[in-house]
Amino acid sequence: MRASLLQIAVNEGESIESRRRRIASLVREQAGADLVVLPELWTTGAFAYEEFGTEAEPLEGPTYEVMAKAASDAGVWLHAGSIPERDPDGPLYNTSLVFSPSGDLAAAYRKIHRFGFDKGEAVLMGAGEELVTVRLPETTIGVGTCYDLRFPELFRSLVDAGAETFVVPAGWPERRRAHWTLLAQARAVENQAFVLACGTAGTHAGVPQAGHSIVVDPWGEVLAEAGAGEEVLAVEFDPGKVGVTREQFPALKDRVLGLEPPRR
Numbered sequence: 001m002r003a004s005l006l007q008i009a010v011n012e013g014e015s016i017e018s019r020r021r022r023i024a025s026l027v028r029e030q031a032g033a034d035l036v037v038l039p040e041l042w043t044t045g046a047f048a049y050e051e052f053g054t055e056a057e058p059l060e061g062p063t064y065e066v067m068a069k070a071a072s073d074a075g076v077w078l079h080a081g082s083i084p085e086r087d088p089d090g091p092l093y094n095t096s097l098v099f100s101p102s103g104d105l106a107a108a109y110r111k112i113h114r115f116g117f118d119k120g121e122a123v124l125m126g127a128g129e130e131l132v133t134v135r136l137p138e139t140t141i142g143v144g145t146c147y148d149l150r151f152p153e154l155f156r157s158l159v160d161a162g163a164e165t166f167v168v169p170a171g172w173p174e175r176r177r178a179h180w181t182l183l184a185q186a187r188a189v190e191n192q193a194f195v196l197a198c199g200t201a202g203t204h205a206g207v208p209q210a211g212h213s214i215v216v217d218p219w220g221e222v223l224a225e226a227g228a229g230e231e232v233l234a235v236e237f238d239p240g241k242v243g244v245t246r247e248q249f250p251a252l253k254d255r256v257l258g259l260e261p262p263r264r
Contacts, residue, residue, distance in 0.1 A: 001138045004030040005037045005213045005233040007226045009202030010045040016055060019043065020066045026232070027070040027078060033234070034138060036074070037198040038081030039169045039213075040146045041094065045204030046171020049120045056086035059108060064097060072103030077136055081169045081198070082111065082145055084125070091126035096143055096169060098134050107134045107143065112154060115147035131161055139165045139194075139239035146170035149183045155191055156258060164242040165194040172199045174228075177210035181225075189220040192245045192252060194237060201230045218245040 006026050010019070023038065030036045043063055044051040057063060063083050071078035078099040085095035094111035110128025114121045131154075132143040142163025148154055149168055158166065166187060172180045180199065188195040195216040200209045211228040215235045224235040246252060 001239050002033045002236050003035045004033045005198040007213045007231045009230050010204050016043050024066050024070040028074045031074040033076050035077045037079045039198050039200040040082045040171045042081045047205040047207040052084045052124050056084040056092050068103040071099035075101045079167050093126050107132050109143040111145040113147045133161045133163050141165045141167045144168045155187050159191045168197040170199045172210040174208040174210045180210050184214050185216050185220045188216040192218040
């Protein structure tokens with residue numbers, strides 16, 4: 001399976017419309033890949049809190065339309081990162097969009113764990129409630145976003161829902177880059193799954209970004225890792241390794257906690 005992680009920067013002075021066109025062009029250049037992944041909140045920048053409300057868009061808004069066409073033009077599965085979504089009947093959400101190679105919306109995931117504690121995303125956006133998996137021809141992906149990576153129970157629940165490959169777009173800060181790498185490897189090892197984690201480059205609202213998008217296999221080995229700048233991280237991996245790993249080292253079968261209690 002061939003994947004391309006587009007580690008882009010949210011450049012100051014670049015309009016969202018221009019950025020959409022630039023990223024759509026990058027997606028089209030990945031024709032031949034099976035899966036293309038964008039970072040979190042790339043339309044605004046993950047730390048540009050003051051822009052969430054002013055730049056929020058409906059689910060099927062401008063970004064949806066541009067990314068759907070780009071996926072169709074390239075003939076790829078596209079995880080189009082996330083956008084600030086404005087629900088007409090509720091709050092804002094940090095919402096990821098996944099498109100099929102025909103340009104149809106395969107899934108939308110509203111980020112469950114919001115970052116910021118008592119400010120930023122945590123107070124400006126609502127929390128999602130539903131797990132999301134998407135069946136691709138080669139693998140079933142489970143979707144998480146950035147801060148979700150710190151919550152192992154989410155990824156274990158995705159495994160229970162059939163996930164074999166985790167796709168995690170992020171706007172992760174450089175000052176906690178060591179955590180980014182460590183947590184990506186931990187989620188892979190403990191769930192015996194691939195992790196494709198796509199971050200951003202540059203600086204968002206004064207916050208330097210970690211970059212270093214990473215692909216990790218079910219044994220925790222790093223198959224590919226980007227640097228700090230803008231980069232297309234292209235990698236080939238064998239989704240069949242998940243089943244082989246879980247059969248050769250069946251740790252998931254020894255789970256005790258988190259399972260439904262036996263009936264009496």
